[in-house]
Structure formats: structure tokens, C-alpha cells
Amino acid sequence: MTTLPDILANAAFWIAVLRIATPLILGTLGVLLCERAGVLNLGIEGILVAGAFTGWLAVYLGAPLWGGVAVAALTGAAFGLLHAFLTVGLALSQHVSGLGITLLATALSYFGYRVNFPKVTTPPTITPFAEMAWLPIPILQNQTAFTLLALLLVPAIGYFLNRTPAGLAVRMVGENPQAAEGQGVSVAATRTAAIVAGSALMGVAGSFLTLSAFNAFFFNMVNGRGWICVALVVFASWRPGKALLGALLFAFFDALQLRLQQSGDAALPYQLYLMLPYVLSIVALVLVARKASYPQALMKPYRKGER
Numbered sequence: 001m002t003t004l005p006d007i008l009a010n011a012a013f014w015i016a017v018l019r020i021a022t023p024l025i026l027g028t029l030g031v032l033l034c035e036r037a038g039v040l041n042l043g044i045e046g047i048l049v050a051g052a053f054t055g056w057l058a059v060y061l062g063a064p065l066w067g068g069v070a071v072a073a074l075t076g077a078a079f080g081l082l083h084a085f086l087t088v089g090l091a092l093s094q095h096v097s098g099l100g101i102t103l104l105a106t107a108l109s110y111f112g113y114r115v116n117f118p119k120v121t122t123p124p125t126i127t128p129f130a131e132m133a134w135l136p137i138p139i140l141q142n143q144t145a146f147t148l149l150a151l152l153l154v155p156a157i158g159y160f161l162n163r164t165p166a167g168l169a170v171r172m173v174g175e176n177p178q179a180a181e182g183q184g185v186s187v188a189a190t191r192t193a194a195i196v197a198g199s200a201l202m203g204v205a206g207s208f209l210t211l212s213a214f215n216a217f218f219f220n221m222v223n224g225r226g227w228i229c230v231a232l233v234v235f236a237s238w239r240p241g242k243a244l245l246g247a248l249l250f251a252f253f254d255a256l257q258l259r260l261q262q263s264g265d266a267a268l269p270y271q272l273y274l275m276l277p278y279v280l281s282i283v284a285l286v287l288v289a290r291k292a293s294y295p296q297a298l299m300k301p302y303r304k305g306e307r
Contacts, residue, residue, distance in 0.1 A: 007256065007259045007260075011138070011139070013255055013256075013259065014139055015139055015142045015143070016251075016255040016258075017248065017251045017252050017255045018139060018140075018143060018147055018248075018251070019142075019143060019147065019213065019251075020250075020251035020254050020255055021150075021247040021248050021250070021251035022143070022146050022147045022150050022208055022212075022213075023048070023146075023205040023206070023208045023209060023213075023225055024205075024225060024228060024229060024232065024247035024250060024251060025150040025151070025153075025154065025205075025243070025244055025247045026146075026149075026150050026153070026201050026202070026204055026205035026208065027044060027048060027201070027202050027205040027225060027226060027228075027229035028229045028232045028233055028236065028243045028246065028247055029150075029153055029154070029157055029198075029201055029240060029243060030044065030076075030197075030198040030199060030200070030201030030202040030205065030229070031044055031198065031202070031229050031230055031232075031233045032157070032198070032233050032236070032238055032240065032243055033157065033170070033194050033195075033197055033198035033201070034080075034194055034195050034198040034199070035174070035233055035238060035294075035295060035298055036161060036170055036171055036174045036194065036238055036295055037170050037173050037174045037190060037191045037194035037195065037295075038173055038174040038175075038177065038191060038295055038297040038298050038299070038300065038302070039083075039084070039087055039088065039094055039191055039194070039195055039298075039299075040094040040095065040098060040298065040299050041080070041083055041094075041098055041195060041198060041199065041202075042094070042095060042098025042099050042101075042102060042230065043079055043080075043083050043097070043098040043099075043100075043101030043102050043105065043199070044098075044102070044199075044202050044226035044227075044229055044230065045102045045106070045222060045224070045225075045226030045227060046079070046101055046102035046103065046104065046105030046106045046109075046226075047075075047076045047079050047080070047101070047102075047105055047199055047202040047203055047206065047226070048202055048203075048205055048206035048209075048222045048225060048226050049105055049106045049109045049110075049206060049221075049222050050072075050075050050076070050079060050105040050106075050108065050109050050203065050206065051072035051073070051075055051076050051202065051203030051204060051205065051206025051207045052072070052109075052206035052207060052209045052210045052217055052221060052222065053109040053112060053113060053206075053210070053217050054071050054072055054075040054109075054112075054203075054207075055068040055069060055071055055072030055075075055203070055206070055207030055210060055211055056068065056126060056207070056210035056211060056216070056217045057071075057112070057116065057217070058071040058072075059126045059211060060124060060126050065128070065129055065211055068207060068211055069204055069207050069211065071207075072203040072204055072206060072207035073200040073201075073203045073204050073207075074200070074203070075203045076199040076200045076201070076202045076203020076204065076206070077196045077197075077199055077200040077203065079101050079104075079105055079199055079203075080195045080196040080197075080198065080199025080200065080202075081192070081195075081196050081199075082101060083097055083098065083101055083195055083199065084191065084192040084195040084196060087195075087301070088188050088191045088192055088195070088302075089188065089192075091301035091302070091303060092301075094299050094301075095299075102226070110219060113217060113219075123216035123217055123218050124216065125215045125216045126210075126211070126215050126216070127215065128144070128210075128211050128212050128213075128214070128215045129144035129145055129146065129211055129212045130144065131143060131144060132144065132145060132148065135148075144212040146204075146208045146211075146212045149204075151244075153201075154240045154241060154243070154244045155240070155241075157240045158239070158240040158241060161240070169185045169190050170190060170194050171295075172185060172190075173185065173187045173190045173191055173194075173297070173302075174295035174296075174297055174298065175295055175296045175297060176296065176297065177297050177302040181304065187302050187304065188302075188304070191302075202226075202229075205225075205229075206222065209221055209222065228250060228281070231281065231285055232246040232247055232250065234285060234288075234292055234294075235281075235284060235285050235288050235292075237288070237291075237292040237293060237294075238292075238293075238294065238295060246284075249281070249284065250277055250281050253276055253277030253280050253281065254277040256276065256277075257273040257274060257276040257277055258273075260273050260276070261273045
């Protein structure tokens with residue numbers, strides 16, 4: 001029977017951790033951008049599905065792989081624009097709008113699949129991204145360009161939010177939109193831009209599933225990753241660096257339960273192993289969230305001129 005030290009000493013385990021974490025990193029960064037601007041985006045689950053489907057379909061129809069990623073990003077941006085119109089433009093409930101977008105994006109994706117492949121029982125496949133064997137870092141040699149992109153975006157978004165005027169504007173409208181308006185910052189335009197950019201990242205996160213992790217689109221492949229990303233933002237206290245840590249932590253637990261299931265210990269039901277990453281993540285979230293400093297204007301609609 002495989003023991004825990006054996007699992008942790010295996011390089012393949014850590015390669016799996018990074019692979020599982022990749023869509024979580026991208027999705028969590030997308031949620032973080034939206035929430036730092038003061039808007040909760042519960043549409044992420046549906047946007048992940050839509051990004052996975054449209055990116056894969058574009059490549060299946062002849063687009064290059066990066067073209068599929070671009071299509072997925074544009075799909076996410078389109079749903080983000082809809083969410084911004086409802087929550088920023090019309091000041092409607094962010095919860096209701098986000099859940100509605102999740103239902104809409106998921107339904108449209110499944111409908112689009114059935115329309116394009118009405119009589120197919122096995123999903124058609126594509127040639128996914130190749131591994132980056134040319135990199136000098138061993139653990140990254142077995143990853144695709146998505147993972148490198150996700151890791152590079154963490155410091156890039158951290159720098160953007162903390163070191164640039166545009167990032168300062170995003171944080172201002174998420175903390176005190178009245179003060180931002182007094183400084184000449186358009187709250188509506190800034191929030192809309194942040195939501196669109198964050199949703200585009202969510203679409204890219206979804207495309208990882210069909211263009212890298214797998215080579216086909218199938219129903220329920222997102223499997224709750226969007227909700228995990230929402231929780232990870234709270235765990236990260238709305239900081240990109242801690243978001244990376246949270247994604248890696250959840251991926252570690254997920255990869256561990258998969259290997260524990262395969263270890264040959266039949267004394268425990270497999271459902272307990274499936275619960276492991278979620279239970280441990282909830283515990284970590286509870287311990288950290290109590291001290292988290294959230295954006296003060298999060299989920300608070302803003303109308304210009306109101307005090």
C-alpha cells in the first residue's frame with residue numbers, strides 16, 4: 001500500500017498539483033479583479049463552462065489553439081459586460097445577476113453543443129496544447145503554456161493593483177466609490193472594465209479544461225470549480241499572492257485524495273477521500289476569513305451623486 005511519504009516524494013504528485021491549480025489560479029484572479037472593484041461575480045461557474053465550450057469549438061472548427069483561448073476570453077468578457085450592465089448600470093442584485101448568468105451561460109453552452117453535435121455520443125476531440133519540455137524547470141516541463149500564463153499573471157495583477165494609477169482606481173471604487181468620484185474617477189466605467197477583464201480571465205480558465213487538461217468538451221466538466229474560486233478569494237483576503245497559495249492548497253488536497261483512493265486502502269469509503277479537499281479547504285477558509293479585510297463597497301450598488 002502506498003504511504004503518504006511515498007506520495008509526497010513522487011514528482012508526479014507535484015506536477016498534478018500544479019496542473020489542478022492552474023484553472024483555479026486563473027479563475028480566482030478573475031473573481032479578485034471583480035471584487036476589488038466592489039462587484040461580486042457569481043457568474044463564474046457558467047462563464048467557465050462557456051469558455052470551455054467556445055474555446056474548444058473554435059479549435060475544432062479550425063482556429064489555432066491560441067485563437068481558441070482568445071475566443072474563450074471574448075466569451076467571458078461578453079458575459080462580464082452583461083453582468084456589469086445589470087449590476088453597475090441598473091444597480092440590480094449582484095447575487096441574482098451572477099446566478100442568472102451562470103444558468104444562462106451553462107444552458108447556452110449545452111444547447112450549442114447539442115445543436116452542433118446532435119447525434120454524437122462520444123465528444124469529438126482536438127489536439128490540445130503540448131507540454132513545455134523546453135523549460136529548464138523540471139516541474140514546469142510537464143505543464144502547458146496555461147500554467148506559465150497563470151503563474152505570471154499573479155505578480156502582474158499584484159503590480160497592477162498596487163503600483164499603477166488604474167489599479168488604484170479599481171481599489172478606490174471597491175473601497176469608497178464616493179471618494180473615487182470626487183477625484184474624477186468614473187465609478188461605472190472602472191467597475192465595468194474590471195468586471196469585463198475579470199470575466200475574460202474566467203473564460204480563459206474554462207478553456208484550460210478543454211484545450212489543455214482534456215481534448216474534448218463534456219457536460220459537468222467544470223464540476224464546481226467556479227464556486228471554489230469564489231471561496232479562494234476570501235481565503236486570499238483579496239490579494240493575488242495569497243490567491244496563488246490558496247489555489248495550490250486546494251489542488252494539493254485534491255491531488256492527495258486521488259492518490260489515497262488508489263493506495264489500496266479499502267477500509268474507508270471513497271466518498272471520504274472525495275470530501276477531503278473540500279472539508280480541509282472549508283477549515284482553512286474559516287480560520288482565515290475571520291481576519292480578512294474585504295473591500296468596503298463590495299456588493300453595494302452605487303449611483304452617481306448619491307451619498
